[in-house]
Amino acid sequence: CFNLISNPMEVASRSHNNESAEPSSSHVLGWMKAIVPHRIINKIAEKAKEAKKLGIDDPRRIIHSFKVGLAITLVSLFYYFKPLYEGFGVSAMWAVLTVVVVFEFSVGATLGKGLNRVCATLLGGGLGVGAHWLACYSGKNGEPVVIAVFVFIVAATVTFVRFFPKMKARYDYGLMVFILTFCLVSVSGYREDEVIRMAHERVVTIAIGSCTSLLVCILICPVWIGEDLHNQVADNLEKLGKFLEGFGGEYFKISNDAQSNTDKSFLQGYKSALNTKNSEENMANLARWEPRHGRFKFRHPWKLYLKAGTLTRDCAYKIEALSSHLNSENSTPWPEEIQSKIQESYTMISSETGKALKELASAIKTMARSSSVNTHIANSNAAAETLKSPFKISVLEEDTDLLEIVPAATVASLLMDVVTCTEKIAACVNDLASQANFNSPNNNNNMIPGNSRLLHRGSVQPISGTEGPHHVITIGE
Template sequence: MLGTFHFSCPYHILFFLFIILIKQSKKKTLNNMDSSEVITSTNDENFGCFTRVCNKIRSLFKRLYENMIKFGREAMKLGKDDPRRIYHALKVGLAITVVSLFYYFQPIYDGFGVSAMWAVITVVVVFEYTVGATLGKGFNRMISTLVAGFLGVIAHYVADLSGNTGEPILLALFGFIVAAIFTFMRFFPKLKARYDYGLMIFILTFALVAVSGYRDDEVIKMAQQRLWTVMIGSIIAMLICVFISPVWTGTELNNLIASNIEKLAIFFEGFGSEYLKTTEQKPKQDRSNFRQQYKIALGTKSTEETMANFAKWEPAHGKFKFRHPWKQYLKIGTLVRQCAFRVDALDNYLDYDMQQTQPVIQENFKQICKKLSYELGNVMKEVASSIKKMKKTSAVKSQLTDTKLAVRDLKTLLQDKSLWEKFNLLEVLPVATVASILIEIVNCIENIVEEVHELGCMANFKSMENAIGPVKELSDVIRPHYIVTVDDDEEATNKSNVIPNHKGMISPAEAEIKSIG
């Protein structure tokens, strides 16, 4: 047995060694599998990150391309809407090119030095879209540079007399006084309207000349170079703006006022067809185009004032003579806005559901209001055409006559007592309020026609034989009321002093509506 045991021992040892080798090989296999899975997952993660980065870069380029296409379409639309914008951009480029020659050519550069760059800067800040704005800025810059440069040189020499110790103190004091005074002057409405840019340039030029003169002894030469370069840049900008495809501010203001009046005319034409419709009869999108256009006239006050100020700088051109009555345009613009505010109140009644109103009342008011709105639209269109063409017209006379008839019919209907007795007050009041607003609008349009007639007389519109008709007839129909004048020696009224007037009083129709309310 021992022999057998000893004989079989090597086999047992080999068997155990074989089992150990198998276990180790399994462990290595498992370890290799785990490491390969880790490597594979790492590779997958790296590939996913790379894919996300590529997608982001691709989306970035896609958005960039879409924005470029959108920008190109918007640029094409702007150019098609008003080609003068393209011409303006080309004119600015031409002015910059011409004035840059002072910096490129050595002989010219030797005369001006680094100050030649001021000519380029002047063109950039002075050149505007319209002639009036460019002339205003150009003259403001030249005059301010001249006066401020002269005072800056004087301030430098006065401060120089006080010695090295007192010179910086005096220069600082002069700078403080000039900056404080001229900054405060910019708050004056009249100065701010026309000379605000000049006052700002005055402060800048005085500070540059006076302060820089403390380190530079050639103050006069520096002031001269700055003055000449500013004048050259301003003159080049003004000449190119005036003689190459000019955009006149006066013409723009004239067209703006006429356009605002046309927008009111469009509303009146649309109001007549839309008013007194029920909810079922109105379209789903009941904010029609005619109900949006007139709102533009409500926010043009600042634009009109700016244009009127710039137009005063322009020379005589076309039908616009020297000293054209630009203030009259502001008066007309103010009256147009007052009318637009009344139109805005009238617009709210288009959203009113007329099912709450009796059909009889609707039928009585519908035809009269429709006729009156139509006539008002014709009057406003004719007035707008008169301003745009700068010609007097006789068509307004006949149109005002038709408006008189419509107003007379509307007043007769409002004064009908049976209307108020048969129906409930809440049913009649909405349509009566609309009628009252229309009467007020007629009075406002009468004032617009009067001011346009005055503009035609002041600006010498053509065709005096076709002058706007006697507007006062309209007020006699709309507001038959009186005022009383009192002599200085008498405190009592005199019947012989009673004269008709159309301002500040209340018509019988309005008085009746208010008394009922």
């Protein structure tokens, strides 16, 4: 009887425990929300969205993170395996530190830092050992004085060398490591007996860390900074070309495209080319370290990319001035007699220069010469010459209000400057095409698919010196 009564009680208690256990997770979440402020939760959500956006914008960032983790894991094996650890001891940590410091996003940056670190460590360590060896011959009392003098001279001299622009651009990191290594070896040698062993272990472990970084960086989804520079210069030219192609229609309120009323993004694209000097110079310096890859040879003319970027920025500043006139003209109507005289020339200049810049951008991207750039530039020059006549006539007319001509003349002057900039950019790209061996344009437009013959259709009309009948020979397809 007791068992019969106790069983229902046990069942009830178990069911009560289950009911109290089921909502435990929801209670925990509610408890966490009550403790953690809502502001912190929103911050975490914002950071998660930002991290997702970074990965979507450039998936190479995610791959780079995994590559760094892999490289550090590989050099950490010196600590995990006893035979390797016994060979280097605590000095194996220099390999890990080297990977952390040397491994960069691109191959050029990693190679430049790696070579700088290895060479600087080798030279600094060797010079430090030499300084310690010379100091030993000066006696116990003179040794610290000699070492201090060497440290002062070397540190001061190398620090001054770092101020040279070319040295700072390419070897600044190596010079800094040179000072650090020399001071560590020479100063620590005063208390350490085995100076050569210490310098040897440091050089070897740093070389191992640098080689590991280079191998992982090059063999696993390499990022070539030279290719990024190549694409950036081409993209900036294309953005300028898009602005100029649509400038005429926007300036005179010509709406030939249904999308032009809604999509105005091409009017802002030129702004990305205004502040690219530092990034382009940095990429060009790093690209010089990269080995031959793809379409880029070892001594690729990266300096011409800097020249093209400088000319592109000059053109972008002219376009920025045009954009300011474009915005101001929205509130100031043009006199019809002036607009009718210059509208066609304005539109022709902006359209032809825009097409020329887009052709140059395409030539850089595909590394193939363009056959139509000179035609577009010639058309824009012809339109510029035509544009001068209305202003000369307007100035000579007595009833002309000069204040009405000034805005039009200013825009005309800017457009002519853009034509000049386009000619300079075309000349620079032509030099780049010559030195980088761009492919020639395909002029075989009459080539019949599947047939190697160039004969398409034509006629041969021989000129006879006699009065006999002339024969016409027609060759069909």
